[in-house]
Amino acid sequence: MNKNYFEVLRPGINSTFQxxxxxxxxxxxxxxxGAMDNRNFLLANTISNNEINNPVVExxxxxxxxxxxxxxxxxxxxxxxxxKIIRKNKNLEFSCYENIILENNDCLDILSTxxxxxxxxSIGGTFEVDYYLNSCSxxxxxxxxxNSGEKLKKGQIIHLKNIKKILPKNKIEYLNSKxxxxxxxxxxxFDYFSKDAIDSFFSDEFNVTKLSxxxxxxxxxxxxSNIKNTNxxxxxxxxxxxxITADGDPIIMLSDHGTIGGYPKIGVVISADYDKLVQIPPxxxxxxxxxxxxxxxxxxxxxEMETQNLISNIK
Amino acid sequence: MIKNISNLGDAALYCDFGAEVNKEINRNVINYxxxxxxxxxxxxxxxxxxxxxxVISFDLRLTSFTKLKxxxxxxxxKKNNNSKNNLIxxxxxCAEEFALDIKRxxxxxxxxxxxxxxxxxxxxxYCYMTGFIAGMPFLGDMxxxxxxxxxxxxxxxxxxxxxxxxxxxxxxxxxxxxxGWNIIGKTPVDIFDNKKNTEPNLINPGDTISxxxxxxxxxxxxxx
Numbered sequence: 001m002n003k004n005y006f007e008v009l010r011p012g013i014n015s016t017f018q019x020x021x022x023x024x025x026x027x028x029x030x031x032x033x034g035a036m037d038n039r040n041f042l043l044a045n046t047i048s049n050n051e052i053n054n055p056v057v058e059x060x061x062x063x064x065x066x067x068x069x070x071x072x073x074x075x076x077x078x079x080x081x082x083x084k085i086i087r088k089n090k091n092l093e094f095s096c097y098e099n100i101i102l103e104n105n106d107c108l109d110i111l112s113t114x115x116x117x118x119x120x121x122s123i124g125g126t127f128e129v130d131y132y133l134n135s136c137s138x139x140x141x142x143x144x145x146x147n148s149g150e151k152l153k154k155g156q157i158i159h160l161k162n163i164k165k166i167l168p169k170n171k172i173e174y175l176n177s178k179x180x181x182x183x184x185x186x187x188x189x190f191d192y193f194s195k196d197a198i199d200s201f202f203s204d205e206f207n208v209t210k211l212s213x214x215x216x217x218x219x220x221x222x223x224x225s226n227i228k229n230t231n232x233x234x235x236x237x238x239x240x241x242x243x244i245t246a247d248g249d250p251i252i253m254l255s256d257h258g259t260i261g262g263y264p265k266i267g268v269v270i271s272a273d274y275d276k277l278v279q280i281p282p283x284x285x286x287x288x289x290x291x292x293x294x295x296x297x298x299x300x301x302x303x304e305m306e307t308q309n310l311i312s313n314i315k
Numbered sequence: 316m317i318k319n320i321s322n323l324g325d326a327a328l329y330c331d332f333g334a335e336v337n338k339e340i341n342r343n344v345i346n347y348x349x350x351x352x353x354x355x356x357x358x359x360x361x362x363x364x365x366x367x368x369x370v371i372s373f374d375l376r377l378t379s380f381t382k383l384k385x386x387x388x389x390x391x392x393k394k395n396n397n398s399k400n401n402l403i404x405x406x407x408x409c410a411e412e413f414a415l416d417i418k419r420x421x422x423x424x425x426x427x428x429x430x431x432x433x434x435x436x437x438x439x440x441y442c443y444m445t446g447f448i449a450g451m452p453f454l455g456d457m458x459x460x461x462x463x464x465x466x467x468x469x470x471x472x473x474x475x476x477x478x479x480x481x482x483x484x485x486x487x488x489x490x491x492x493x494x495g496w497n498i499i500g501k502t503p504v505d506i507f508d509n510k511k512n513t514e515p516n517l518i519n520p521g522d523t524i525s526x527x528x529x530x531x532x533x534x535x536x537x538x539x
Contacts (some may be wrong), residue, residue, distance in 0.1 A: 024360035026372070027348065028516040029446035029489075029507075114499035142449035142490070144509050185324050233336055234447070235361030236370030238327045260365055268324025271375050287342060293380060296325040300375050 004070030004125075006158040012110065014213070016138035017129050017146035021077045025133055026259045032146070032239060033137035033313040036118045036214060036255050036278040039307050040078040040176075044122035046314045047076045047099060049168040055129050055136045055146065057121040061281075063110025064121075064152055070160065074099040074167040077109065077162070079119030079279075080176045083110040098171035099124070106278070116176060116279040125163035139256055141215070170314050179276045180284070182269055183291045185241065189264035192228040193244070201266065205285040206250065212282055214256040221284070223248030226264065234262040238279070240269035242288075254278060270296040272303040316343050320387060322380045323370060328387060336455075336483075340367045341443050345521045350393060352531050356386050364520050365444045366453075402439075402523045405487070405502050407478055408534035413501035415477070416466070420497055423463050432528065434458045435499065440485060442522045450489040450507025452518040457483050466529040469495030478526070487518075503529075503537035 001052020018041065035041030035058055045054045060127070063083065075095050077083055085092045085100065086107040094100050098121075102108065113119050129136045129146035136146040143149030154160075182212065193201070206221035230246040237243075241253045243263035252269060255278075269277055270291065280286060291299075316332065323329040330347070333340045341364075348364040351371065358378030363370040373383055403485055409417070409432060417428055424431065440454035465481045470493065473479065477488045479496025488494060489507040506517045518524060529537070 023360045024362075026363040026370075027445065027520065029449040029451055032361070130320045132509070133515075139449075142507075142509060144449070164440065185322065188321060188323065188329055233368075234444075234453070235365040235368040236446075237360075238370065238372050240324055256432055258448060259363055260444065261447070265323070268327075270324065271326050293322055293325055297375070297379060300325060304376055 004068040004073065004160040004163055006068055006160070008064055008152050008154055008156045008158065009067055009107070011152040011154050012059045012064040013062045015064045015152040016058055016140070017055045017127060018058045018137045019055050019135055021137055021255065022135040026236065029259050030133065030142060030144070031139065031256050031259055033135070033139045033255055035120065037079070037120075037275045039275045039310075040118070040120050041315075042307065043097065043172070043174065043310060044076060044078040044103055044120040046171070046311050047078070047097060047168070047170045048074060048122040048124045049164065049170070050122065050124070050126075052136055054122070055127045057127070057152070059110055059119055059121070060113070060117050062112050063119060065107065065109045066158075068102045068106045068108065069104060071104070071163060072167065072193050073102050073160070073163050074124035075102050076100060076122055076140050076170075077110065077119060078122070080114045080116045081110060081119040082112050082114060083108065085109070094186075097174050101166050101167055115178065115281060117281050119278060123160060123163075124168055128159040128161050128186050141256060148168070151254035172310065172314055174310065176279065177276070178279070179273065181287050181289050182277055183273050183289050184267035184269050185293055185296055186290060187242065187265035187267045189232065190266060192226050192264040193266060194225055194227045197311055198226045199228075202288055202290060208280055208282050208284045208286060210282045214254055216257055217252040217280070219250045219252070221250075224250065224266065228264075230264070231262050234260045237261045238268065240271070241265050242267045242269065252277070263289075270299060272296070272300040316385070317347065317369075320384050324377045325380065326373055326453065328371040328373070328380065328384060330371065330387070332367045332369070334367065335367040336443070338441055341441075342521070344369050346392060347390070348520065350390060351387070353393075354386075354390060356383060358383065363446065365446075374381050399460060402525065403518055406529040406533070406537065407500040407502050407526045408529050408531060410531045410534070411498040413474075413477070413496055413498070415498040417499055420463055420499070424461065426460060431499070434461055435480075436526055436528055438495060440526075441523045442518050442520055444520050445516060445518060448490050449509070450516045450518075451486055452506065453486050454523070454524055455482055455484045457485055463497050465495040466497065469493055473498060474501065474503070478502060501534070503534050510537060
């Protein structure tokens, strides 16, 4: 019998179980999913001394409030997150990126992400979740993955297993830097747009609208007028692709995106900027900057090296 | 057979097979798709076939555009890789409550309901691709007499399992979803089964589909 569990007192706005994502199913319409901010996901599991692909709870804006029942367990929160632990009616403050010991009857209250979108909760142990097509990542659109493909719900019980007896004491100082300039590589339909449209695409600012979620970020700004055709024959999409809708507004496709799409693709966000892109909250302004493939590859190598350094400093 | 390979961002190949949409080009796409699935090239994370393109995503930590492009260009295609494609029969109930746009189509096409269905059920359809939402098959080609535009204002919710047609194509809404295709009926068969852990898709690219009509009574029986 499993005696260690969380009770969900408040689910938060968009709290789901995620891991590294689901490969090789785009051709049947199933997107990659997985943790939106991969670096913070990796850090969460590393700080917990977990396997790198262990499930975590991802939350957006307001996180869940969870009551813990069971033996002492280590947890950590990554991202730029405000949270507290309520222990015997006392509020205890902690920082992100450090192991915290939860005791029986403690209440973990993840209040909000600060000027960012996503944060992660990892435990020294494993959330007992269902797997589907080699991943537990929840895709609420296809209703697959952990939690029957649903967000966390009020009152539900999350069972835990493999709780580590030796509680890790890891801690790092990490600052989530924010970006406003998004670097992109030209897309295959760059020449569908007028010279003026291209000019304003790179020189004007765009607003991140509220119609943004795990599927995509919708932007509002100058209309990007199309001189060829506002539709193309539907074809494959990838994370970070920027489509221009018939109305002339850009949409950046994110981890839960539809696998194919019929709007022209003006560009693709470089891989190194993806983790920071997803963290840009609605109401922010962003700008696009074009770079070439070679530079994008070099920048990614550096970004990946930085991630690996952070990980090896914990281990 | 691939006309051109370019990069889609820094972590995907964009393979162009030609401008048109036809079976011949699409069979090429699917043949490459099948061969690539068997290739074990390092770093491939997803391969997405569509009408006339193939997008190959990869893990930039493991490979690069230049490396993978060379491998794809030198890929030796095994012949007859399409032999495993199936003929799948899908029942459709055309009761008034399911055929949401049949009245609109009669007006638009100037053909009566009986003739629309007779034409629709008389053909086999080819699956060009699946996707957008999980399991949704894009089938073609419709008989020319049934070519119809999308709804001017898309529905906010198309019921799950609805059969829709537009221009030369027809598809099946595997989930309740927004959509603007003309709905002519509904199938009791789940095209995407999210309970199945292997091959949740009933229809795959390259398959042939034939539809057959069933009554409301049969529809209800199949649902039980």
